[in-house]
Amino acid sequence: MEYLSLPSGFSFSQSSLQDYYECPRRFQLRYIQRLQWPAVDTEPVQENERRQQEGQAFHLMIQQRLIGLPVEKLGQNANTPDLSRWWGNFLETKLELPGYNQHIEITLVAPVGNYRLLAKYDLVSIKSHERVLIYDWKTYHKRPRDEWMIAHLQTRVYRALLVQTGACLNSGSLFLPEQITMVYWYANFPSEPAVFPYNTAQFNNDWEALTGLINEISNHRHFPMTEDEKKCTYCPYRSYCNRGCTAGTQTNYADPESFLGEITFEQIPELEF
Numbered sequence: 605m606e607y608l609s610l611p612s613g614f615s616f617s618q619s620s621l622q623d624y625y626e627c628p629r630r631f632q633l634r635y636i637q638r639l640q641w642p643a644v645d646t647e648p649v650q651e652n653e654r655r656q657q658e659g660q661a662f663h664l665m666i667q668q669r670l671i672g673l674p675v676e677k678l679g680q681n682a683n684t685p686d687l688s689r690w691w692g693n694f695l696e697t698k699l700e701l702p703g704y705n706q707h708i709e710i711t712l713v714a715p716v717g718n719y720r721l722l723a724k725y726d727l728v729s730i731k732s733h734e735r736v737l738i739y740d741w742k743t744y745h746k747r748p749r750d751e752w753m754i755a756h757l758q759t760r761v762y763r764a765l766l767v768q769t770g771a772c773l774n775s776g777s778l779f780l781p782e783q784i785t786m787v788y789w790y791a792n793f794p795s796e797p798a799v800f801p802y803n804t805a806q807f808n809n810d811w812e813a814l815t816g817l818i819n820e821i822s823n824h825r826h827f828p829m830t831e832d833e834k835k836c837t838y839c840p841y842r843s844y845c846n847r848g849c850t851a852g853t854q855t856n857y858a859d860p861e862s863f864l865g866e867i868t869f870e871q872i873p874e875l876e877f
């Protein structure tokens with residue numbers, strides 16, 4: 605049997621942890637063997653690429669707006685129906701930003717054993733010694749359920765990591781979990797953001813689970829395929845696993861819950877392989 609191990613100094617992210625949680629084999633193929641994707645995520649390919657490019661362009665427009673570029677100039681980049689609608693929705697939305705210090709597109713990193721946990725934030729908005737808002741822009745075409753998003757690894761990594769590392773943004777003082785709120789703002793559903801406050805009990809649970817998961821992965825030498833073949837539907841490594849070589853449809857791809865699968869994070873510490 606071939607034994608595998610993580611590269612030294614590996615940086616975990618919500619994406620890699622999500623991959624492991626969905627399927628240990630996918631984690632192995634993507635992050636240990638670093639294999640190219642032999643199958644496209646979804647069909648048609650051009651439609652998928654268009655969506656990704658629009659999402660990236662929209663994030664860049666918001667980033668540039670937050671650093672002060674004029675609305676009129678940026679509006680010229682809203683040159684597709686989706687971008688135009690998202691941009692209009694963003695401009696009409698009153699985000700809680702005045703009086704806050706903005707940290708745009710920042711990356712925070714914490715050591716976990718011999719590894720690192722890393723997250724890149726769209727926006728961390730801080731009112732000194734009072735409140736911290738983590739904003740994340742989503743361009744999903746279907747709004748996910750709140751109970752799905754709060755269990756999503758991104759929500760738990762982003763809030764917990766900010767508690768662990770936030771002193772660098774707060775004059776050397778750590779944030780209390782109770783000061784932190786995570787906001788998913790949906791470009792297609794601008795008046796229905798998902799808002800998730802935090803507390804110390806949640807943080808303790810999250811950090812224990814995250815460090816436990818990283819420790820578990822780092823000690824693995826065998827990464828089995830998921831038994832839930834629904835998770836293979838949108839996986840680009842299908843041909844490596846004899847689980848098909850054609851891609852999922854774009855219709856379903858627009859639904860983030862069907863793309864990423866159902867997550868019950870509380871089960872993570874109990875996973876045995």
Ligand code: SF4
Nearest residue numbers: 627630829836839845
């Ligand atoms: S095709 Fe299925 S078993 Fe193979 S890596 Fe992807 S999710 Fe895992």
